[in-house]
Amino acid sequence: MENVQLTVSDFISLVNQxxxxxxPTACVVGEVSEFRVSQGKWVTFKLKDDGGVVDxxxxxxxxxxxxxxxxxxxVIAVPRINTKWGKFSLTIRSIKPVGEGSIKKGFELLKSKLxxxxxxALERKRPLPRVPVxxxxxxxxxxxxxxxxxxxxxxxxxxxxxxxxxxQVQGDPAPDQIIRAIKYFNSQETLADVLVIVRGxxxxxxxxxxxxxxxxxxxxxxxxxxxxxxxHEVDHTLADMAADRRAATPTNAAExxxxxxREIIRAAKQQATSLAFQLAQSIDTYISQxxxxxxxxxxxxxxxxxxxxxxxxxxxxxxxxxxxxxVLQRGxxxxxxxxxxxxxxxxxxxxxxxxxxxxxxRKK
Amino acid sequence: xxxxxxxxxxxxADLSELVTWFQNPAFxxxxxxxKFKQAEVLAEEIEKxxxxxxxxxxxxxxxxxxxxx
Numbered sequence: 001m002e003n004v005q006l007t008v009s010d011f012i013s014l015v016n017q018x019x020x021x022x023x024p025t026a027c028v029v030g031e032v033s034e035f036r037v038s039q040g041k042w043v044t045f046k047l048k049d050d051g052g053v054v055d056x057x058x059x060x061x062x063x064x065x066x067x068x069x070x071x072x073x074x075v076i077a078v079p080r081i082n083t084k085w086g087k088f089s090l091t092i093r094s095i096k097p098v099g100e101g102s103i104k105k106g107f108e109l110l111k112s113k114l115x116x117x118x119x120x121a122l123e124r125k126r127p128l129p130r131v132p133v134x135x136x137x138x139x140x141x142x143x144x145x146x147x148x149x150x151x152x153x154x155x156x157x158x159x160x161x162x163x164x165x166x167x168q169v170q171g172d173p174a175p176d177q178i179i180r181a182i183k184y185f186n187s188q189e190t191l192a193d194v195l196v197i198v199r200g201x202x203x204x205x206x207x208x209x210x211x212x213x214x215x216x217x218x219x220x221x222x223x224x225x226x227x228x229x230x231x232h233e234v235d236h237t238l239a240d241m242a243a244d245r246r247a248a249t250p251t252n253a254a255e256x257x258x259x260x261x262r263e264i265i266r267a268a269k270q271q272a273t274s275l276a277f278q279l280a281q282s283i284d285t286y287i288s289q290x291x292x293x294x295x296x297x298x299x300x301x302x303x304x305x306x307x308x309x310x311x312x313x314x315x316x317x318x319x320x321x322x323x324x325x326x327v328l329q330r331g332x333x334x335x336x337x338x339x340x341x342x343x344x345x346x347x348x349x350x351x352x353x354x355x356x357x358x359x360x361x362r363k364k
Numbered sequence: 365x366x367x368x369x370x371x372x373x374x375x376x377a378d379l380s381e382l383v384t385w386f387q388n389p390a391f392x393x394x395x396x397x398x399k400f401k402q403a404e405v406l407a408e409e410i411e412k413x414x415x416x417x418x419x420x421x422x423x424x425x426x427x428x429x430x431x432x433x
Binding site: 131141150154157158159160161163165166177178180181184264265268269271272275278279282283 | 424
């Protein structure tokens with residue numbers, strides 16, 4: 001090569017070709033320093049360890065986790081020399097926090113950012129249908145979590161149409177696969193009533209898929225109400241927070257998704273029984289009201305009769321006062337006949353009839 | 365009211381409607397027995413349907429590895 005003269009540009013191109021051949025991509029782990037975002041478009045930082053440092057560069061739109069100085073990360077990158085500036089750098093394709101501390105830090109940074117944007121706000125949460133007719137599910141169909149989920153929904157409910165999209169639920173391709181599945185269900189002519197994303201338990205690194213910024217944003221913008229059940233009770237992911245409803249586990253997601261048919265049957269029977277009770281009560285009330293009305297009518301008739309009997313008694317007394325027998329009993333007599341001298345007359349006393357002759361008639 | 369082709373959800377809604385009717389001022393003793401019988405039939409049908417009907421679970425054939433598939 002000593003005798004071959006190259007221009008600077010050609011030399012850099014040659015080195016880049018060699019690098020590309022030797023390292024199409026490189027996976028490098030190090031600590032972030034001098035992290036910067038410029039012009040709202042580009043991200044630059046240095047990746048270092050005790051013995052070395054390398055410049056890193058990427059488009060801001062490709063940054064799917066939040067990082068800051070001091071965090072330990074793993075990058076998948078293409079090594080190359082910048083032709084214009086002559087600087088060696090890594091062009092980053094993806095970044096993953098490494099170690100519990102960095103994962104937690106990345107989680108907190110992204111959480112704060114999305115929270116500030118209102119992605120987790122309670123007022124954004126939509127209610128899930130009590131009894132969904134169509135459900136869309138995104139999960140790995142090879143997982144135990146999926147088997148549990150199906151077992152529980154089949155035990156609890158029937159008659160629901162369930163469409164399942166099989167995706168990876170951990171590893172680098174997982175977030176994009178899940179995003180595609182969300183887009184797929186949201187682009188259907190007839191939308192499902194609810195979109196469920198489930199994944200069983202795993203390490204913090206396994207669950208990092210569900211802290212991917214683009215995935216979290218996709219969940220938040222889903223037209224279909226979302227239910228996310230990832231990991232165990234204690235695991236909290238940003239996907240959970242952006243969902244309309246969080247389930248503690250995939251099993252819990254199944255329990256939230258559909259009601260228990262045994263409870264529904266019990267409630268339906270109870271409703272019918274309560275109507276029987278109400279009906280009996282209404283009949284009792286009706287009978288009681290009718291009885292009261294009859295009592296009132298009887299009481300009024302009785303009052304009128306008493307009143308009439310009372311008046312009749314008074315009339316009886318009055319009539320008795322003018323009865324001729326009563327007068328005769330008191331010693332008086334009644335005289336019948338032609339009252340003239342020599343004529344015969346009849347005299348009636350209380351207990352006798354007397355025939356007498358008129359001896360004299362004088363004016364009083 | 366309770367035709368065989370109605371879904372469980374519709375039957376549940378019908379049952380709720382009947383319960384509401386019993387609590388409404390529109391309640392009439394003359395109609396109550398018929399409504400009660402309808403509720404009984406609905407409760408029985410809901411039980412039968414839920415015991416019998418299975419969920420229809422289908423896995424989407426499409427792969428989600430890439431945008432183009």
